[in-house]
Amino acid sequence: MTTTPAPDALSQLAALSGGDWGQARVEAQTPALDSPFRGEEAAAAALAAGGAEAAGLWRLRTGAQQAVAVDTREAAASLVSFLFQRFEDPARAPSRVMPPTAANGFLPTGDGRFVYLHHSFDESRGHLNLLGCEDTPEGVRAALARWTAPDLEAAAAAAGLCAAMVRTPEEWDAGDQGRRLAATPVVEVTRFGDGPPVPLPTDGDAPLSGVKVLDLTRVLAGPACARALAGHGADVLHISGPDLPSVEPFVSDTGHGKRCAFLDLKTDDGRARLRDLVGEADVFSQGYRSGALERLGFGAQALAALRPGLIHVSINCYGHDGDWAVRPGWEQLAQTVSGMAHVQGAGGEPALLPAAVNDYTTGYLAAFGAMIALRRRAVEGGSWRVRVSLTRTAMWVRGLGLRTGEDIQPFSAEELTGWTIQEDGGWGPVSFLRPPVRMAATPAHWRLPGVKLGTHAAAW
Numbered sequence: 001m002t003t004t005p006a007p008d009a010l011s012q013l014a015a016l017s018g019g020d021w022g023q024a025r026v027e028a029q030t031p032a033l034d035s036p037f038r039g040e041e042a043a044a045a046a047l048a049a050g051g052a053e054a055a056g057l058w059r060l061r062t063g064a065q066q067a068v069a070v071d072t073r074e075a076a077a078s079l080v081s082f083l084f085q086r087f088e089d090p091a092r093a094p095s096r097v098m099p100p101t102a103a104n105g106f107l108p109t110g111d112g113r114f115v116y117l118h119h120s121f122d123e124s125r126g127h128l129n130l131l132g133c134e135d136t137p138e139g140v141r142a143a144l145a146r147w148t149a150p151d152l153e154a155a156a157a158a159a160g161l162c163a164a165m166v167r168t169p170e171e172w173d174a175g176d177q178g179r180r181l182a183a184t185p186v187v188e189v190t191r192f193g194d195g196p197p198v199p200l201p202t203d204g205d206a207p208l209s210g211v212k213v214l215d216l217t218r219v220l221a222g223p224a225c226a227r228a229l230a231g232h233g234a235d236v237l238h239i240s241g242p243d244l245p246s247v248e249p250f251v252s253d254t255g256h257g258k259r260c261a262f263l264d265l266k267t268d269d270g271r272a273r274l275r276d277l278v279g280e281a282d283v284f285s286q287g288y289r290s291g292a293l294e295r296l297g298f299g300a301q302a303l304a305a306l307r308p309g310l311i312h313v314s315i316n317c318y319g320h321d322g323d324w325a326v327r328p329g330w331e332q333l334a335q336t337v338s339g340m341a342h343v344q345g346a347g348g349e350p351a352l353l354p355a356a357v358n359d360y361t362t363g364y365l366a367a368f369g370a371m372i373a374l375r376r377r378a379v380e381g382g383s384w385r386v387r388v389s390l391t392r393t394a395m396w397v398r399g400l401g402l403r404t405g406e407d408i409q410p411f412s413a414e415e416l417t418g419w420t421i422q423e424d425g426g427w428g429p430v431s432f433l434r435p436p437v438r439m440a441a442t443p444a445h446w447r448l449p450g451v452k453l454g455t456h457a458a459a460w
Contacts, residue, residue: 016187026070026072107140110144216285221366309381317391
């Protein structure tokens with residue numbers, strides 16, 4: 001094993017924090033992911049940054065310091081952690097089989113370019129209606145041949161569908177949204193309301209003991225943020241709608257350490273209950289499309305009026321300003337627009353990275369930002385906004401440079417066994433990956449087993 005000082009990625013995050021991190025390091029190992037991008041290093045830096053902030057909060061509470069370390073290979077495994085779940089009872093294992101469709105993945109358009117069509121939560125019918133074709137490979141390809149990639153992307157965006165044109169990094173960076181994102185930090189932490197300092201709770205044996213987090217997110221980035229906060233001791237209550245679709249293997253993967261409840265925000269009772277919960281919350285993390293919660297009365301300013309000193313975390317695909325802010329998106333689409341898929345394809349057809357690099361890393365960055373805000377709230381007071389996006393994360397990972405000529409060493413069975421822990425929760429006995437960050441005094445761990453959505457009451 002080779003231990004190096006904080007690499008460039010960690011140094012960049014330290015500069016954003018402005019805190020006294022003490023001993024925080026990334027242990028650089030042989031890469032495990034077959035990609036030219038330094039996804040392992042980015043994820044490890046984001047995890048170590050979160051650990052350093054957690055250590056800083058612990059120091060505020062107790063005066064004690066501790067070392068923090070993350071291994072790049074274990075961080076890499078966390079980027080595909082849903083694949084490493086093992087359920088003892090197959091009958092209770094989560095299942096989410098998306099209906100097969102030809103309108104999905106990288107496909108060529110009539111101008112010789114490629115688009116990525118994402119079926120999202122079974123939105124393939126929307127793509128087929130837009131294309132005006134049957135759900136067959138021949139029908140989809142023939143329909144796409146009548147479109148240019150820019151026109152199809154624009155039409156899909158107007159229809160609220162998940163689709164994007166493959167770009168080179170240079171193309172994305174030269175466009176309006178690319179320039180907007182380049183002008184923002186990979187994690188935005190800004191004060192948006194006044195208020196006195198809010199001291200951290202004094203009881204508990206973890207950095208975030210007593211900190212209450214409302215998690216209104218789905219599918220990897222947002223849930224990974226709240227899971228990371230739970231790993232440092234936060235009391236996390238996940239709120240979902242009873243009619244909202246989900247991907248159950250992702251729920252089981254990111255649900256460790258949380259209680260899960262249903263609220264129907266389309267009803268007066270559901271909104272009233274959420275307002276009550278917000279009144280006691282410290283962190284409100286949301287991943288709805290821009291404007292959706294505002295229309296229900298739960299925008300950042302309205303929430304801070306209910307709970308002065310609230311930390312408002314917002315996670316989306318393409319950034320929070322500009323025309324792209326309202327577009328729905330996924331990991332695959334962030335890779336598509338940012339130039340990652342073009343580079344991964346090595347000059348041939350575009351290809352996806354072999355891990356959800358942007359999803360999980362964005363979640364880790366959001367947790368890092370939330371802990372920066374909690375520290376600043378404790379010292380300075382005020383309400384704080386934290387904003388991250390998958391595509392801004394992709395641009396940050398790109399900016400770490402490309403690997404060339406390095407050996408790739410797949411995960412060994414011995415490594416995976418060493419990183420695996422067990423619990424008995426909503427899906428029966430299950431084995432899964434532990435939190436990758438190592439804390440000398442307050443080891444990261446999940447106090448509660450993962451459960452199915454709607455298991456608990458919507459109450460603290």
